[in-house]
Amino acid sequence: MIEKEVTVTNRAGLHTRPASMIVRTASQFQSEFIIQKDDYEINGKSIIGVMTLAAEQGATLTLIFDGSDEQEALKAMETIFEDGFGEVK
Amino acid sequence: MPGVQILHAMTDSQTPSEPNAITKGIGVSPGIAIGPAYLYARVSFDVEAKAVDPAEIEHEKQRFEDAIRKAERDLHKIIAVTREKLGEDSATIFEAQLLMLRDQAMYPEVVAFIESKGINAGYAVQTVMSKHRQVMEASDSEYLRERSNDLLDIQDRIIRHLRRGRILSAVDEETIVIAENLTAADIILFSRRGILGCAMDFGGPTSHVSIMARALGVPALVSMHDATTRVSTGDLVIVDGIRGELIVNPDEKTLSAYRTKQKRYARLQQQDRQLVDLPSETLDGHAVALQANLELREELPLLQQNGAKGIGLFRTEMLLLMEGRALVTEEEQALEYSKVIEAVAPHTTTFRILDLGGDKLLPMGHREHNPFLGWRGIRIMLDKPELLIPQLRAILRASANGPTRILLPMVTRIGEVRQFKKVLAETMAALAEEGTPFDSDIPVGVMVEVPSVALQAGLFAEEVDFFSVGTNDLTQYVLAVDRGNDMVAEIYDELHPAVLQLIRLTCDAAHAVGIPVSLCGELATNLRAVPVLLGLGVDTLSASPVYLPAIKRVIRAMKRTEGQALADRALTSSDPEEFRVFMDRWLEEHACGVSFFLEGPAD
Numbered sequence: 305m306i307e308k309e310v311t312v313t314n315r316a317g318l319h320t321r322p323a324s325m326i327v328r329t330a331s332q333f334q335s336e337f338i339i340q341k342d343d344y345e346i347n348g349k350s351i352i353g354v355m356t357l358a359a360e361q362g363a364t365l366t367l368i369f370d371g372s373d374e375q376e377a378l379k380a381m382e383t384i385f386e387d388g389f390g391e392v393k
Numbered sequence: 394m395p396g397v398q399i400l401h402a403m404t405d406s407q408t409p410s411e412p413n414a415i416t417k418g419i420g421v422s423p424g425i426a427i428g429p430a431y432l433y434a435r436v437s438f439d440v441e442a443k444a445v446d447p448a449e450i451e452h453e454k455q456r457f458e459d460a461i462r463k464a465e466r467d468l469h470k471i472i473a474v475t476r477e478k479l480g481e482d483s484a485t486i487f488e489a490q491l492l493m494l495r496d497q498a499m500y501p502e503v504v505a506f507i508e509s510k511g512i513n514a515g516y517a518v519q520t521v522m523s524k525h526r527q528v529m530e531a532s533d534s535e536y537l538r539e540r541s542n543d544l545l546d547i548q549d550r551i552i553r554h555l556r557r558g559r560i561l562s563a564v565d566e567e568t569i570v571i572a573e574n575l576t577a578a579d580i581i582l583f584s585r586r587g588i589l590g591c592a593m594d595f596g597g598p599t600s601h602v603s604i605m606a607r608a609l610g611v612p613a614l615v616s617m618h619d620a621t622t623r624v625s626t627g628d629l630v631i632v633d634g635i636r637g638e639l640i641v642n643p644d645e646k647t648l649s650a651y652r653t654k655q656k657r658y659a660r661l662q663q664q665d666r667q668l669v670d671l672p673s674e675t676l677d678g679h680a681v682a683l684q685a686n687l688e689l690r691e692e693l694p695l696l697q698q699n700g701a702k703g704i705g706l707f708r709t710e711m712l713l714l715m716e717g718r719a720l721v722t723e724e725e726q727a728l729e730y731s732k733v734i735e736a737v738a739p740h741t742t743t744f745r746i747l748d749l750g751g752d753k754l755l756p757m758g759h760r761e762h763n764p765f766l767g768w769r770g771i772r773i774m775l776d777k778p779e780l781l782i783p784q785l786r787a788i789l790r791a792s793a794n795g796p797t798r799i800l801l802p803m804v805t806r807i808g809e810v811r812q813f814k815k816v817l818a819e820t821m822a823a824l825a826e827e828g829t830p831f832d833s834d835i836p837v838g839v840m841v842e843v844p845s846v847a848l849q850a851g852l853f854a855e856e857v858d859f860f861s862v863g864t865n866d867l868t869q870y871v872l873a874v875d876r877g878n879d880m881v882a883e884i885y886d887e888l889h890p891a892v893l894q895l896i897r898l899t900c901d902a903a904h905a906v907g908i909p910v911s912l913c914g915e916l917a918t919n920l921r922a923v924p925v926l927l928g929l930g931v932d933t934l935s936a937s938p939v940y941l942p943a944i945k946r947v948i949r950a951m952k953r954t955e956g957q958a959l960a961d962r963a964l965t966s967s968d969p970e971e972f973r974v975f976m977d978r979w980l981e982e983h984a985c986g987v988s989f990f991l992e993g994p995a996d
Binding site: 319320321323324327328346347349350351352353355356358360390392 | 485486488489492493496497498499525528529531532533540543544722779
């Protein structure tokens with residue numbers, strides 16, 4: 305199991321479109337994926353879960369992967385977060 | 394059966410509709426529809442919990458699966474039509490909704506709920522979705538609170554399919570749908586089912602659903618306030634999308650008058666097709682340009698169909714709002730704008746830079762006590778170079794593809810024009826440095842929608858290339874009235890002499906230095922106003938494309954000199970009702986064939 309803290313960088317936060325991107329990316333991997341925000345934790349492969357994080361610009365999230373391809377999954381997820389989901393920061 | 398009780402409660406609690414009751418709203422898609430009402434209630438009434446016999450649990454799970462499949466089928470259709478009519482970008486929200494149907498936080502939870510509690514699927518869906526929604530609704534972010542509507546849409550869709558299987562047939566063909574609010578997706582599905590028209594309690598002329606109704610040719614009314622409480626399923630109703638009226642349980646006389654009216658409207662539409670290629674000019678040879686107000690590239694085919702010569706107002710907000718994100722990149726905007734310009738050339742496309750604030754969503758989740766007097770239009774753009782500069786660069790880059798103009802919204806002071814021009818010059822210099830082609834003489838105009846601009850029109854005319862009068866806001870600011878407020882909406886009068894006086898000042902100042910005046914507010918679609926506006930000196934009328942043929946009909950039936958006399962009369966009129974009656978008679982006498990649609994039912 306590996307975990308990593310990331311920050312939401314795009315201005316609009318995790319609205320529908322970035323949430324879809326996160327879920328679609330996570331679903332490409334076998335590993336289980338949990339996102340924690342403060343005391344709240346959700347299944348990162350669920351779009352409803354990701355949306356209910358209500359994460360805005362600047363929010364810090366902990367990404368937790370557990371499975372055979374956890375390294376690759378984390379790397380892919382970090383990339384889309386760093387990229388601000390292709391949106392304006 | 395709980396569903397049945399709900400349905401009864403929905404219809405029985407209403408007071409019986411009185412005959413011939415007329416409700417006023419805003420017509421957003423012209424045409425006349427006559428038929429039985431179908432009250433399409435959002436599933437905001439609760440589904441009751443109902444124990445399911447252990448032997449029936451598997452069956453209940455199957456019902457849930459069937460409802461999910463039907464919802465998937467709906468969404469696939471919606472995505473296909475949205476892509477075709479409005480483009481790929483608009484479909485992303487529905488694609489996300491599709492993803493939600495089998496979401497790990499939804500589907501398995503509902504199934505587990507049905508199994509463990511032995512309860513009906515509808516209640517399970519409602520419970521699971523409410524739990525998720527509550528979390529979102531508790532968010533501090535306005536945007537994310539609003540997004541909980543996506544979950545509500547999904548919940549409604551699933552529950553409706555669950556209910557439909559038992560007691561409700563799908564929206565019936567040949568009905569008029571009455572709803573609190575519909576989405577563009579609803580209109581697409583209903584239109585495929587052959588509904589005749591629709592009326593909504595909420596919504597505005599530029600909302601996504603209104604644009605879709607116009608694109609599909611479904612007569613539609615919005616801002617009806619309480620239509621859903623006045624109408625019961627099965628009531629005979631008339632949707633008059635031209636006058637913006639809903640008539641419930643019309644008497645024989647009204648009904649037969651409307652049937653005639655409907656036939657005449659169909660005939661007029663036929664004649665409109667012949668008008669499309671004829672010049673827009675008065676009997677004494679004065680040309681009046683007719684242009685289109687547009688929100689989306691996908692509306693472009695409507696330009697040629699209705700004889701528009703260019704775009705007088707391209708609202709760029711839709712691009713953002715539909716994307717649901719704070720900003721569309723410069724690259725995406727440049728591509729979008731280029732496609733529009735190429736399609737419209739050799740005619741001109743006028744892009745209004747982002748007009749955020751007021752009644753339009755601010756992506757930053759900013760709230761104000763008095764938004765109409767607050768941070769909006771050019772005020773935001775000058776404060777937010779990160780919004781302004783990418784958009785300017787995109788418009789400039791696109792301007793290499795054909796005639797393009799830039800329009801500034803909500804300008805109040807000449808200093809704003811100067812500050813904008815400074816940014817424009819810097820942006821042009823940067824593009825030139827990069828060797829990117831653009832139109833270095835791109836005309837820049839201002840919206841005349843704040844009285845200060847009309848009163849100082851001479852000053853502004855020296856520094857801009859054209860004026861565009863926005864009558865909706867101008868009227869609101871001149872008469873200090875919010876037309877959305879029922880208590881004072883009656884005071885809202887776009888033909889008030891004070892409003893017309895400001896339009897005249899604007900035209901006189903513009904013509905003194907040889908720049909054109911366009912008018913792009915709803916007033917352009919008020920056929921009574923058309924002769925007056927020509928008389929005041931307006932050079933171009935810009936409106937939603939479907940209204941242009943009727944406007945052209947009026948222009949071709951009048952002399953400009955008559956318009957001038959009518960303008961003088963309007964400027965001195967002290968009785969709006971008297972002037973309205975006078976104009977109706979005038980239109981009738983001039984055989985434009987349109988007065989019929991302004992006056993009450995034919996006698």
